[in-house]
Amino acid sequence: MAELNIRNVHMHFSGVVALDGVTFDVKEGEIFSLIGPNGSGKSTLFNCINGFNRPQKGTIKFNNVNLLKKRPHQVITNGIARTFQNIQNVPFMTILDNILLGAHKRINFQSTVKGWINREQRQKEEAMGLEILDFLGIANYEQKYMAGQPFGIQKLTEIARALVAKPKLILLDEPAAGMNEQETVEIAKIISEIREDLGITVLVVEHDMNLVMSISDRICVLDSGKILAIGQPEEVKNHPDVIKAFLGDSADA
Ligand SMILES: Nc1ncnc2c1ncn2[C@@H]1O[C@H](COP(=O)(O)OP(=O)(O)OP(=O)(O)O)[C@@H](O)[C@H]1O
Ligand SMILES: [Mg+2]
Structure with missing residues (x-):
């Protein structure tokens, strides 16, 4: 089972506790949402999963592989790709080339050193890149340069780059x-299709509650690095601690 198991993860930056004993599993085929106020540790957890951050305590396993021993490119090879909160596209490259940056796990080291992958491989990668653009409904953008593209296209390019992996x-x-x-x-439709049509498990951080409630199988609420609640959308929405944290004391009235 390609399950993600997060156990008792603690991550602090000097005096700042970003994650304080986080434990949950994401099951194969789930759309699992991570929500919580600004600074509650959501992106830090992503950085721990993909190898950018090394938690001081805890374990993170995917498919029984210990991710905390892996570097970010090895995490991708083990089947986990990500997008970034702050868009990470290269403005002077075409959209297709931006996407193909995500294919680097299949580009062998020798050919990369020689300058570029062989033509046959390049054609295969391009065909796949185009398929993904088509899947996202932006096939006609492949040769356009990234610079100056509308924000929505930039966000979809980020998703496409992760899918290419x-x-x-x-x-x-x-x-x-x-x-x-x-x-x-x-975007809600695309996330559902990523799971339904591509068979990819989804872990998503999002502030838009309508989106989260409409697409998620389960939701985990983080607050100051701790899990406040975890469960199906209805359970989480009605959880007294969640109501209190999000609505403050007015929830007691
Ligand atoms: N590299 C870092 N160095 C120091 N502090 C950090 C670092 N990364 C995160 N933090 C701190 O850890 C806490 C959690 O930050 P994080 O970015 O994970 O929050 P978040 O839930 O993603 O918030 P947002 O919704 O605003 O994106 C914050 O207090 C943040 O300032
Ligand atoms: Mg964040």
Whole structure:
């Protein structure tokens, strides 16, 4: 089972406790959302999963492989790709080339050193990149340069780059941030299709509650690095601690 197991993860930066004993599992095929106020540790947890941060305590396993022994590119090879809260596209490259940066796990070291992958491999990668653009509904953008593209296209390029790595699990850090209502509906549909049509498990951080409630199988609420509640959308929405944390004392009235 390609399950993600997070156990008792503690991560602090000098005096700042970002994660304080986080434990949960993401099951194969789930859409699992991580929500919580600004600074509650959501992106830090993503950074622990993909190898950017090393937690001081705890374990993170995917498919029984200990991720805390892996570097970020090895985490991708083990089937986990991610997007970033702050868009990480290269403005002077085309959208297709930006996406193919995500294919580097299949580009062998020798050919990379020689300058570029062989033509046959390049054609295969391009065909896959185009398929993914098509899947995301932006196939006609392949040769356009990244610079100056609308925000929505930039966000979809981030998702496409992660998909090109052919992950079993995708981590999406605020995919709908900065998007308008129509674009948010579109993103919700895409996330569902990533699971339904591509068979990829999804772990998503998002602030848009309509989106989270509509797509998630389960939701975990983080607050100051601790889990406040975890469960199905209805359970979490009605959980007294969640209501209190999000609505403050007015919830007691
Ligand atoms: N590299 C770092 N160095 C120092 N402090 C950090 C670092 N990364 C995160 N933090 C701190 O850890 C805490 C959690 O930050 P994190 O970015 O994980 O929150 P978040 O839940 O993703 O918030 P947001 O919703 O604003 O994206 C914050 O107090 C943040 O300032
Ligand atoms: Mg964040």
